[in-house]
Amino acid sequence: MANLYNRIAVFRAERGVSRRELAEAVDVNNQTIGYLERGDYKPSLELAMKISAYFGVPIELIFSFQPFEPVADTLRRAAAAGDQPQ
Amino acid sequence: MSFLGKLDRLVYATGFDRIMFMKVEPLTYRWTPLLVLASLVAGYVVMAKAEMAHFPSSRFFVGWALFYGAYLVTAFLRVFGPRFIGTNSRPLDERELMVKARAYAISGVAITGFTMLGCAYMAIASAGLWTLWAPRTPNDWIALALGIQALAMLLPTWIASWIEPRLTADHDD
Numbered sequence: 001m002a003n004l005y006n007r008i009a010v011f012r013a014e015r016g017v018s019r020r021e022l023a024e025a026v027d028v029n030n031q032t033i034g035y036l037e038r039g040d041y042k043p044s045l046e047l048a049m050k051i052s053a054y055f056g057v058p059i060e061l062i063f064s065f066q067p068f069e070p071v072a073d074t075l076r077r078a079a080a081a082g083d084q085p086q
Numbered sequence: 087m088s089f090l091g092k093l094d095r096l097v098y099a100t101g102f103d104r105i106m107f108m109k110v111e112p113l114t115y116r117w118t119p120l121l122v123l124a125s126l127v128a129g130y131v132v133m134a135k136a137e138m139a140h141f142p143s144s145r146f147f148v149g150w151a152l153f154y155g156a157y158l159v160t161a162f163l164r165v166f167g168p169r170f171i172g173t174n175s176r177p178l179d180e181r182e183l184m185v186k187a188r189a190y191a192i193s194g195v196a197i198t199g200f201t202m203l204g205c206a207y208m209a210i211a212s213a214g215l216w217t218l219w220a221p222r223t224p225n226d227w228i229a230l231a232l233g234i235q236a237l238a239m240l241l242p243t244w245i246a247s248w249i250e251p252r253l254t255a256d257h258d259d
Contacts, residue, residue: 027179028179028181032180032181035181041181043180044180
């Protein structure tokens with residue numbers, strides 16, 4: 001079975017959302033958010049869509065079958081391209 | 087303060103409300119059920135053997151304590167182990183429902199196999215082919231029924247404890 005990677009923790013940190021707040025927003029227990037972030041649990045399509053809707057981004061920005069590029073690499077690449085993030 | 091008010095305070099003071107309303111995080115028991123299972127079997131064997139030799143004897147009560155002690159622990163493991171029943175304030179989410187379904191499915195197969203093997207054994211024992219032990223006294227049958235009930239409570243908890251990932255250590259809430 002293919003691995004499903006996610007960057008829920010990155011989005012959560014960026015928005016300053018706690019696990020409990022996210023869990024309440026998407027109707028799961030906060031332990032489930034913890035397991036999702038650790039990759040110990042693969043969400044249903046419904047839950048994945050609820051999470052992406054909560055952050056207001058397309059589902060493929062949060063979940064992927066390929067590992068996500070580290071944030072540091074993305075920032076380095078953006079800086080090199082003269083597209084320094086604010 | 088009224089008597090009912092005092093009782094109410096006692097409930098909160100003892101933390102019983104946290105258990106009743108499932109405010110405690112469920113624990114996983116990966117090895118404890120093995121001990122409980124061993125105690126159930128050992129207790130049953132000691133009770134049955136002591137009953138055959140001489141009843142009532144101190145050995146019988148040792149077996150009784152071992153068996154019913156393990157039976158009681160089974161109930162506690164069920165309460166504090168992985169959640170199988172949701173509450174109004176905290177219903178089971180999709181992950182917990184998946185864990186429950188898998189744990190019950192696997193334990194159902196295991197209990198069916200165990201019961202079939204038990205029936206086959208009883209058939210051989212009752213046919214008198216060998217001098218095999220079989221339950222005879224009311225206590226043998228009652229303890230056997232309670233043992234099967236304990237197994238039906240224990241197995242889902244045990245299996246779910248292995249299916250559940252380890253609790254996340256980095257609580258941020």
